[in-house]
Structures are given as structure tokens and as C-alpha cells.
Amino acid sequence: MGRSHNTDFAVVLGTVTLVQSLLSLAVLATASIGPKITQAYGIAPETIGYQISAIYFAASVSSVVAGVIVRRYGPATTSIFALLLAAVGLIGLASGVLVIAAIAALCIGIGYSLTNPSAGQILERHCPPGRRNLVFSLKQTSVPIGGSIAGLALPLIAELAGWRVAILSAAGLCLLACALVVPFRAQWDADKDRSVRFKTGIFEGLREVRINPGLRALATTSFCFSAMQLSLMSYVVSTLVIDFHWTLVAAGAMAAGVQVCGAVGRVGWGWLADRTRSPMAVLGAIGVITTSAAVSMQTLMPDSTPVAVAVVLVPFGFASIGWNGILLADIARHVPLAKLSSSTGAVMALTFAGVVIGPASLALVHGFTESFAHAFMWLALLPLIGTITAFRAHLRSRRPQGF
Secondary structure, three states: EEEEEEOHHHHHHHHHHHHHHHHHHHHHHHHHHHHHHHHOOOOOOOHHHHHHHOOOOOOHHHHHHHHHHHHHHHHHHHHHHHHHHHHHHHHHHHHOOOHHHHHHHHHHHHHHOOOOHHHHHHHHOOOOOOOHHHHHHHHHHHHHHHHHHHHHHHHHHHHHHHHHHHHHHHHHHHHHHHHHHHHHHHOOOEEEEOOOOHHHHHHHHHHHHHHHHHHHHHHHHHHHHHHHHHHHHHHHHHHHHOOOOHHHHHHHHHHHHHHHHHHHHHHHHHHHHHHHHHHHHHHHHHHHHHHHHHHHHHHHHOEEEEOHHHHHHHHHHHOOOOHHHHHHHHHHHOOHHHHHHHHHHHHHHHHHHHHHHHHHHHHHHHHOOOOHHHHHHHHHHHHHHHHHHHHHHHHHOOOOOOO
């Protein structure tokens, strides 16, 4: 299957980045104004972590079939469906009814699971040779971009017009983006195959992960790293507001700064992985910084200055939010294009499983320690395991064949 160059690559990259930015905005919308939402629902502040875990539980389960959906209906149609699910989910979250909000979280999770397999298939067809890590990392800046919008815009809208208006504003953006993707359906969906059956294709990607050592290492590393990444993104606002007594707007601004650091990190780490041609070694270095920053969270106190807080959170965001593009690019190194969407879906299923474990575990630890900062320290064990896995995979790839 050849790569198409009919569409300007910058437009392709910008469109898929926009789609995933808005899905990330949907995922992180509640975390960015968590204290207001939990107060409105009459639930404990740490419950936001369980809501994030519910989103990613749905994403983890549905990722198993995401590759089949992309192959059967095409990546453009799949992207539109993902945006519609996110919009429906956000509207449900704004309902104020806990049961509806729980169902809405599942809708957002299913929508989010569809973005990486569809974007991966589109970009692999258009990606310039030798620039895969950088291109996929640029696309993955969508997550911190969505998080930055959530951290900067939604708290301000919530203060001025209420939390429901903030959530519904995000839903409106998702609906608007659907119209922007429609013109790409003819080209991007040209290779769809309606003969693909869910029954035979559903476990194809998981089988590939099981038999492919490279994919197994990527899946294990991403499971561990994603647990910490989403814990940081879910709880940074609550940590600053509840533990350190910051205002919601100030905490949202710091959270947006952390996301910006993550966006810069994604580009920088992706460039480094292409330059060194050692993506697993770069992932290992990211893990070292992430683990160190998580442990350093316990050194922060309520009277810590904003500069002291930034000294910990800036490298934390730069590393823990910076690895995803390398992961997705490296999947393509291990499988042919025909298996890319299903393999990506399988790896992402395990990645999202890590997200389910991470925020929920931090919420559980917080229940005992009553300190988000201390809970981050205990959760540092997960990125440490991911770091060891990444370095071992790097050493294995450098080992001469036959030894």
C-alpha cells in the first residue's frame, strides 16, 4: 500500500492534531475545574480520579476493536464518530446527574480510544521518511494542547459563567470540528475494507503484542508511564487548590504551563529519538526524570513559593507528558502498515489500562495520606518499572544477532 501525497502534509498533520486536541480537552475538562464540579455533585475532591479512570477504562476496552473500526469504516469517518461521542459525553457531564455523568464518561472514553489508531494510519501514509518520531510527537502535542485549553479557558469560563457553560463550550468545539473533517472522507477513507469482520479482527492486535517482543516492551512501558502521566494531568489542579491553597484560576494557569512543557517535551523528545535512532533509550531517559520528579513532589509544602512548585512541575510535565509520540511512532517500526491500526489499538488498550490504574491508585493512596504530593511519591514505582523495561529493550535491540 503506497503513501498518498495528494494532500498537503501540514494540513493533514494539523487536522489530526486538532481532532486529538479536542478529544484530550474532553477527557481533561472535568479535571481542570474539578473542585467546582465535585462541589456541585456533592462528592469528594479525589473522586475526579475515579471519573478519569472510568473514561480510560472505556478507552482501554474499546481500543481492542478500534483498529477494526478504522479498517472497516476509514480513519476520517472514525474521527468524526469520535468527536460526536466526545460531544455527547460532555453534554452528559453537564447534566448534574451522577448516573448520566458516569455514562457520559464512558462515551468520552470510547471516543478517545478511536483517535490514535485512525491518526496513526493517516500519518503513516503521509509521513516523510526518517521523520516518524518527530511527526508523531508533533501530533501528540495535541494532548497537552487540549490540556492547556482546559487549564486556561475552562476555569475562567467557569468563574464567569458557571461550570456547566465551561463544559458545554468544549462540547461545541467538538461538534464544530466534525464539519472540518468531513471534506477529508473521500481521500482518507479510500482504503476502507467493509469485508473486515469484528469477530476475526478484534484480537488480532493483542495477538501481535503477545508474539512481538518489541511491541510487548512498548506496551509495558506505556502502561507504566501513562499511569503517572494522567495522574499528574488529573490532579495537578486539585493538588494546588486543596493542598497548597491556590486559587482555581492560578492553579489552572500552572496546569496549563505544565501542559505546555509537555508539548515542548513531545517535540524535543521526538527530535532526539530520530536523531539518535534509539527510541527506547530516550523513553528510558524520560522515565528517569519522571520518577525523580514524582518523588520530589513530597518536598513541596503549602508555603512553597510558585517558583519552587514550578521547579518540580516543569520537568515533571516535560518528561511525563513527553513520551507518547515516540511510543506511537515506534509501533510502526515493528509491524507492516496493514497491521498498524490493530497493533496501535492493542498497545493503546494496555496504555489506557495504565491510566485506569494510575489516577484511581493515587485517589486510593490520597485517602490514607490526605496529601496529593505524598501520593505522587508512592506512585513513582510505576514509571520506575517502565524505565527499566525501556532500557532493557534498548540493550536487547543493540545486542548482535545470534548471541
